[in-house]
Amino acid sequence: MRPIFAEVVTIGDEILYGQITDTNTQWMSTELDKLGIKTIRKSSVGDQEEKILQILEEAENRADIILLTGGLGPTKDDITKKTLCKYFNDELVINEDALLFVTEFFNKRGRPLTEINRQQALIPSRCTYLANKTGTAPGMWFEKVEGGAKGKIFVSMPGVPHEMKYLMANEVLPRLKKYFDTPxxxxxxxxxxxxxxxxxxxxxxxxxxxxxxxxxxxxxxxxxxxxxxxxxxxxxxxxxxxxxxxxxxxxxxxxxxxxxxxDNDDLEIALGNQLKSQGKTVSVAESCTGGFISHLFTKVPGSSAYFMGGVVSYANSVKINVLGVKPETIEARGAVSEETVTQMAEGARALMKTDFAIATSGVAGPDGGTPEKPVGTLWIACAMEGKTIARKIQMSNQRDTNINYGSVVAMNLLRKMLNGDYES
Missing domain, CATH: 3.30.70.2860 (Alpha-Beta Plaits)
Structure with missing residues (x-):
């Protein structure tokens, strides 16, 4: 059984300009994968006939299935249908099923069918019309067969995500499943x-x-x-x-x-399952991570069973007055230190009466560092009854990266302590 390959092509200047984010291709690739169809390339092209024709030819040489999204609106800048006609040496004709649907679409909304809307029913004569029940732009299925064998499939769909998904789920994927014998x-x-x-x-x-x-x-x-x-x-x-x-x-x-x-066990999900299975609870005290660890825990449904709460102790006064960090510790060692983060973790655990507590304090950047504590310096700690472990990590000057990475390292320290690994 030979593999079946697909290429996904997004059409539209707005994608290349970065004015919209392409979420279509990821979703389409996932659904194709479920059928045993491997996406070998994703391409984007602007609203230029010459470039679209070029990419269609290249895609046909690479793939068995070419899926196109975008460029199917009623305005002059949407040229996909005309370009497909040129590629397949075809012409646009009014499709009666498409016209009936577009007419009813506007009638139900109490709006007149204008000539520009009527043109949505114009499709290449040799394609198969795919009814888009969520919008007015049609789906179009082309089969390019040579020598009697199964040939290449081209499908053109709207770029609007919910319209594309409707056509994929109800028209395109079922047809592909019947057409190809896939592994x-x-x-x-x-x-x-x-x-x-x-x-x-x-x-x-x-x-x-x-x-x-x-x-x-x-x-x-x-x-x-x-x-x-x-x-x-x-x-x-x-x-x-x-x-x-x-x-x-x-x-x-x-x-x-x-x-x-x-598979889909994100770290926060796996940690939550581990805490529940052991009947343990956790709290957090965050400075440089700014509540991101709390967010990761609480985005999991049912996390209230093990996550009790958190304190974003960004200011030293909060570290002292809420978490019980000693003023002399911050004065002598600084907010970004082993001693401070240890007391933060122990203070959070005592405050919220949890089995474990995680704490973070660091210089997230992009400025604020010193020669002794450059940007990216982060201290993390995890406290449990009778034991607190602190670790220092050195990261980059990229603030978002430091927050994300630091949160993961801190949560991994909790994972290790739940596993009884207190040394590595």
Missing amino acids: VIYHKMIRTIGIGESLLAEKIEKWEDSLPPHIKLAYLPSFGQVRLRLTGVGENEEILKQEVQQEVDKVLPMIKSFVFGY
Whole structure:
């Protein structure tokens, strides 16, 4: 069974100018993947006939399926239909089904059908009309067949996300499923934290080299985390799942201490499950992370079972008056210090009567650093009964990066202490 490849092309100057964010291609690729169709390229092109024709030709040479979004409005700058006619040596004609739909669309809204709206029913004569019940721009399905074999499929859809999704779900995906005999694509994600991509690759190098040809590994790094994505391709889904799980079982002993979850288990979800299973609670005291850790905890439904609250102690007076940090500690050691962050964690734990507490204090940047404590210096701490662990990390001068990365490192310290790892 040969693989089936797709290319997604977004059309519109507004995308290239950065005036709108393209969310369509990610969603489309995810849905295609579920059918066993692999997206091999995503392209964007402006409202220029020559450029659209060029990218259509290139995409046809690369892919079996070419999905287009955008450029289907009734105004003069929307040229997709006319360009498709030129590409397929076709002409625009009024499609009676499309005209009936557009007429009823405006009648139901008590609005007259203008000539410019009527032109929405103009589509290439040789395409299959796809009814868009959420808007007036039609979907269009083209089959380019040569020599009697199944050929290339072109589909043009509106760029408005909810209209595109309707057409994909109700028209395009069901047709693609019938048209192509597709393999099964199965993904399994191993979520790791506290180890860099290169070191992780070294640890699992022999295992990676021994993977069977139909199972591939990808490294997906983010703030303090690396996702290992195993992708298997085959004909039988159950057998493929078993084969991928066998590989997961082989690699786990090598990286177990760094694994916190699988697939969609974000760190805050995994931590919440761990806290609930142990019957433990947590609170936070944040300075440089400004409440971001609290946000991560509380965006999980049901987090009130284990997350009791947080204090954003940005000012030293709040550290002293609310969390009980000693004034002499800040005077002698500064707000960004092991001693201060330790007292912050212990103060939050006492204040909110929790089993654990996380604290952060640092120089997030982009300014405010000193030679002794440059921008990116961050102290984190986690307190439990009878024990508090503090760690210093040095990051960049990028404020958002420091906040995100620092929050992840602090939450990972909690994960380690929940696991009884008090040293690494």
